[in-house]
Amino acid sequence: MLKNEPEISGFFRSNLLAVRKAIRQQDFKKFSVLESDAERVAFVLSYPEAHELPLEVEKPMIKDRDSAIRLKDIGNKFFGRGEFTKALETYSNAALLAPSTELSIILANRSATLYYLERHEYALEDIEEASLLGYSKDLIYKLEERRARCLLGLKRHDEAIEAFRRALQALDDARISLKRRQKFETDIRMMLAVMDKGKRLNEAAIKNPSQVYSKQKSSARLEDRLIPTKERNPVYPACSRAVEIKDDGGDIGRHAVATRKITPGEIVIVERPHCAFLLAETRLTHCHLCFMRIFVPTPAACRTYSCVAYCSRRCRDADAQVHSQECKLLPALWYSKASVTCFLALRAITQRPFEEVMRLKEQFRDPALKISAKNPYRGDDYINTFYNLVTHEDRRLPEDIFHRAYMATWLFRLLRSSNYLPENVKTADSADNRLSDEELFIAGLLLHNLQLLQFNSHEISELVRLKGQKTLTKTKSVFIGGGVYPTVAMLNHSCNPGVIRYFIGTTMIVRAVRTINAGEEISENYGPIFTTTPESERKRKLRVQYWFDCNCEACSGHWPLLDKLDPTILRFKCETGPSCGNVLMVKSDTNEFMIGCAKCGKSMNILKGLKALQDTDALFKVASTNLEEGRNEHALKAYLEILKLLDETLALPIRDYHICQQGVRLCSLALGNTAYI
Numbered sequence: 001m002l003k004n005e006p007e008i009s010g011f012f013r014s015n016l017l018a019v020r021k022a023i024r025q026q027d028f029k030k031f032s033v034l035e036s037d038a039e040r041v042a043f044v045l046s047y048p049e050a051h052e053l054p055l056e057v058e059k060p061m062i063k064d065r066d067s068a069i070r071l072k073d074i075g076n077k078f079f080g081r082g083e084f085t086k087a088l089e090t091y092s093n094a095a096l097l098a099p100s101t102e103l104s105i106i107l108a109n110r111s112a113t114l115y116y117l118e119r120h121e122y123a124l125e126d127i128e129e130a131s132l133l134g135y136s137k138d139l140i141y142k143l144e145e146r147r148a149r150c151l152l153g154l155k156r157h158d159e160a161i162e163a164f165r166r167a168l169q170a171l172d173d174a175r176i177s178l179k180r181r182q183k184f185e186t187d188i189r190m191m192l193a194v195m196d197k198g199k200r201l202n203e204a205a206i207k208n209p210s211q212v213y214s215k216q217k218s219s220a221r222l223e224d225r226l227i228p229t230k231e232r233n234p235v236y237p238a239c240s241r242a243v244e245i246k247d248d249g250g251d252i253g254r255h256a257v258a259t260r261k262i263t264p265g266e267i268v269i270v271e272r273p274h275c276a277f278l279l280a281e282t283r284l285t286h287c288h289l290c291f292m293r294i295f296v297p298t299p300a301a302c303r304t305y306s307c308v309a310y311c312s313r314r315c316r317d318a319d320a321q322v323h324s325q326e327c328k329l330l331p332a333l334w335y336s337k338a339s340v341t342c343f344l345a346l347r348a349i350t351q352r353p354f355e356e357v358m359r360l361k362e363q364f365r366d367p368a369l370k371i372s373a374k375n376p377y378r379g380d381d382y383i384n385t386f387y388n389l390v391t392h393e394d395r396r397l398p399e400d401i402f403h404r405a406y407m408a409t410w411l412f413r414l415l416r417s418s419n420y421l422p423e424n425v426k427t428a429d430s431a432d433n434r435l436s437d438e439e440l441f442i443a444g445l446l447l448h449n450l451q452l453l454q455f456n457s458h459e460i461s462e463l464v465r466l467k468g469q470k471t472l473t474k475t476k477s478v479f480i481g482g483g484v485y486p487t488v489a490m491l492n493h494s495c496n497p498g499v500i501r502y503f504i505g506t507t508m509i510v511r512a513v514r515t516i517n518a519g520e521e522i523s524e525n526y527g528p529i530f531t532t533t534p535e536s537e538r539k540r541k542l543r544v545q546y547w548f549d550c551n552c553e554a555c556s557g558h559w560p561l562l563d564k565l566d567p568t569i570l571r572f573k574c575e576t577g578p579s580c581g582n583v584l585m586v587k588s589d590t591n592e593f594m595i596g597c598a599k600c601g602k603s604m605n606i607l608k609g610l611k612a613l614q615d616t617d618a619l620f621k622v623a624s625t626n627l628e629e630g631r632n633e634h635a636l637k638a639y640l641e642i643l644k645l646l647d648e649t650l651a652l653p654i655r656d657y658h659i660c661q662q663g664v665r666l667c668s669l670a671l672g673n674t675a676y677i
């Protein structure tokens with residue numbers, strides 16, 4: 001979950017106070033009885049003070065031709081000296097700043113650098129883009145020749161032959177001396193002759209079927225690879241069939257329950273976000289769409305702003321429509337230091353065209369469709385899933401609602417200043433104007449979004465590793481953005497969670513970290529965990545941010561912190577099973593094997609349990625060595641094996657058990673987003 005989201009930054013504080021001060025007490029009473037979010041935002045907007053905050057910033061991150069050319073020239077110098085890594089970085093910075101008139105030459109130069117760095121796929125992307133942007137006709141022969149060499153590097157021989165041929169044709173437009181032309185032509189014809197011979201030999205060779213298969217396999221969607229379709233819950237397709245979503249109403253509300261025994265390591269949910277947003281500080285290092293670390297940045301499709309970057313042209317094109325609505329808003333949002341929650345509230349709207357959002361208005365009038373196998377819970381559905389996430393609106397105090405309405409007001413003004421709303425529904429930015437119906441609808445959604453985001457958004461993270469360092473023990477999980485995962489948002493919290501989460505791009509993977517028996521709740525962790533945060537502190541944090549009193553097993557059992565857990569005491573489950581449920585405390589150096597249960601009166605033989613513990617000692621060494629030496633998959637397997645063995649006989653909390661869970665978490669994080677620095 002998003003930790004301690006600061007709602008009001010310094011940019012807003014004094015204006016917020018000014019608006020609040022302008023509202024007389026009897027008028028604030030009127031505000032506090034308003035029933036709709038739209039009316040609340042309209043109320044705040046009826047004060048002139050609410051229009052005082054600027055919507056534009058001094059340095060709006062617009063393209064800068066001169067700086068781009070200057071950087072390109074520096075890049076050329078690095079390139080000339082063979083300093084390709086520096087050249088790449090400089091050309092990339094130039095590309096982000098360049099208007100389209102300068103971009104093709106910068107990309108063409110960058111493609112040459114990438115060719116020398118043997119990053120052929122990236123070079124091809126730049127070559128393609130440079131051609132599309134109208135690269136100078138007289139130089140196309142060079143670009144095509146480079147394309148051909150990159151294709152050769154990727155063993156795409158047929159395409160390479162085509163590109164070499166195009167390079168020959170483009171010689172007609174080249175402005176070079178006859179001597180150079182002849183040399184170029186001879187070189188290429190020789191290449192073509194060699195390749196032609198190679199091609200004939202290749203055609204005679206039998207294709208390797210296993211290669212074809214592995215290619216097909218890896219192109220399957222991540223969700224399908226991790227939870228195959230037939231193993232998905234038909235009503236909640238992000239979950240496996242091992243998960244059921246129940247609703248007990250009251251404080252507990254919706255939550256997840258295991259339909260069968262779930263073993264440690266099992267993947268139980270794979271979900272894409274309803275909406276997601278990168279942090280300002282990662283806007284040029286990570287792809288604005290898929291959140292992957294960028295090796296070679298692709299500038300946004302818009303030709304005015306230089307505020308975001310993509311990992312590829314594919315991501316850029318997929319985001320082009322949404323970005324065209326958003327790019328003007330981003331500099332002000334970043335400058336204001338508004339929380340990720342504000343970005344998400346806006347993104348949940350701007351990611352849909354205005355007309356589609358207006359259609360939601362009609363859909364709100366229909367009774368919401370009941371979620372069923374015929375109408376599954378779809379994370380991309382605004383009304384039936386996202387909109388219905390918990391807001392605790394009925395428990396909010398007027399001051400709290402006012403703060404959020406104030407933020408919604410600024411977001412709304414910002415949105416109205418862009419070209420998202422059609423001109424015919426826009427009203428002027430003044431306290432004297434009544435909002436149009438369309439504006440009211442959108443302003444209301446913004447406030448509703450802000451309310452639900454407080455309780456339902458997740459941090460998106462990446463594991464940062466040092467280049468060349470094998471062990472995971474010195475890595476750090478860092479926050480790169482936020483997102484809303486509507487299915488995962490129905491999981492309740494426990495300070496001793498049954499699952500952990502990690503990310504591949506923006507897709508969240510939820511995996512069990514202990515045995516969860518059929519009928520048991522599957523809970524996740526919202527931040528405070530019992531191993532490191534004292535009970536009173538956990539409870540305080542959860543009450544402040546999520547508005548509930550935690551009564552999980554760790555809180556109700558007053559479990560000590562990890563480093564206070566006594567490793568010399570073993571906690572055996574009474575073997576008579578859940579019907580007894582007692583825990584027998586035994587010293588680890590005991591000589592007695594028959595222990596009497598004070599609750600059910602029966603005796604149990606702990607010999608089997610002690611043997612299992614011995615086995616886990618050996619496994620623990622295997623896991624630690626593998627973790628230290630970077631064999632994470634082996635380490636993960638050993639950790640999971642330990643958890644399974646301990647779950648059979650011992651009751652939590654157990655020091656070694658929770659250390660193994662930390663190992664599982666680390667190894668799992670390494671399977672997701674990772675940055676090598």
Ligand SMILES: C[S@@+](CC[C@H](N)C(=O)[O-])C[C@H]1O[C@@H](n2cnc3c(N)ncnc32)[C@H](O)[C@@H]1O
Pocket residue numbers: 251252253254255389390455456489490491492493494546547548549550551552
């Ligand atoms: C992300 S939602 C979880 C799903 C929620 N139960 C629902 O019905 O949609 C977070 C909210 O669930 C409730 N919640 C989560 N964990 C809880 C727990 N351990 N005990 C009581 N309420 C909890 C709180 O109201 C919290 O603000």
